[in-house]
Amino acid sequence: MFVIKKLISLLLLPPLAPLLVTAAGLLLIRRHPRGGRALAWGGLFLAVALSMPPVVDALVDGLETAPVVTPAQLREAQAIVILSGGARTNAPEFGGQTVSRITLERVRYGARLARESRLPVLVSGGAPSGSEPEALLMKRALEDDFRVPVRWVEDRSLDTRDNARMSAAILRPAGVRKVVLVTHAAHMRRSVEAFEQAGLTVIPAPTAFFHRGPTQDEVVPRMPNMNSAFTGAYAVHEWLGLLAYRLSR
Template sequence: MHMAFDSTLALFWLKKAISIAVQPPVAPLLLIAAGLVLAAQRRRVGFALAWAGVAATLLLSTPMSVGWLLAGLETAPVVDVAGLHQAQAIVVLGAGKRRNAPEYGGETVNRLALERLRYAARLARTTGLPVLVSGGAPTGNVPEAMLMQASLEEDFRVPVRWVEKASLDTQQNAQFSAVLLGAAGVHRIVLVTHAAHMPRAQAAFEDSGLQVIPAPTAWLGGTGAGDQALGELPGPTSAYAGWYAVHEWLGLLAYRLTR
């Protein structure tokens, strides 16, 4: 039995592979490895390349430099409560899932998605607005949006009206959600996602014809982050934030080149 070739899914995984290769920690490691290999023939150039990889690793895991990268992304302010009442729905975007969660009977949302869901639940209870969850299933198992719906309804006691479960990336989140919302006459939304992800997400939803009230959550940097980081050393938290920042800057660049 032959499986049909899914070009959309293949493109998704190709983009993922390229994304991994050009982001930390893989990109700096590739620079170091290439430099060490090249050093056998061209010592100065090879070692310069290797040291560039070391420098990139340090810069992308040092709180002060990571805070600088995040400052250009986390620009949306905390949502104004008065502005919430102008919206017609809340849209919360998926952020991944935990595939091995035996305590939940299989798969469940990951911690990043939970940060978004928690804030969306808070806004839904405050405003009474209906909720749309968005996220597909690139691995072919349970769509992320269905896991998000289960979490909102079972853990937070917030009903979900729309479940968009076909999207594979932020742009598709926006396009497919706009179709569902448009059919219900919804044109102005509260958009919930991580603060660093908001510029790319807001642009995609506005390009899909929706008016967006950004409701960012889970800041990785924020006001005063640079001052707090002056005496800090690289660590796992700042390394993760550095990866996230690079991921979003590259995502913005790719979106602007392909829109």
């Protein structure tokens, strides 16, 4: 099931989805010139639109709705949960594997909150690629690089719902019911929903906001770029994930 979900995701997300639309249009041009051209241009338009900063900002606006966590909220929680976001499998300078850039952004903020609050930490993330579980890589980074101890390790989950269900199963016996949840701001809506469905009370602690905020002077403002293309794909993934949650209820 996990492999099937990943394949469907690849087909529905940039950059492959716009390319497939364009390819379908080119294949149809000979038999259906008008429809084929419309599809081909539509795929090209979609690819460009999803890398335009104004379009991408609009996509993330509805995702990054949780505000920054406050010290008062931290005092109400019983634990910090940090979600994984991938691993870098070829990291010889770290002895083989380490956390990905996305996971590192979450780990860094989680470490800061843990030092400020002195709350115990749970890291959550399995091994989708069949290599070392991401939670173990997170534990290593937190303890070796940030000097933050990790109390619980959930290392079997393969997606956000797994993160929630399996983390709750670890925390409930320890009497933990209210957690600070650390993940990307754009991933927070889906994560909060999953963790609340698992029976936990969630205090969102979003990090790595994609929305650019007030624009600054730029040489070439608001043009397509690699960062926007990545953010566009990430945002589409989250919206599709929220849709899947609604359809599976």
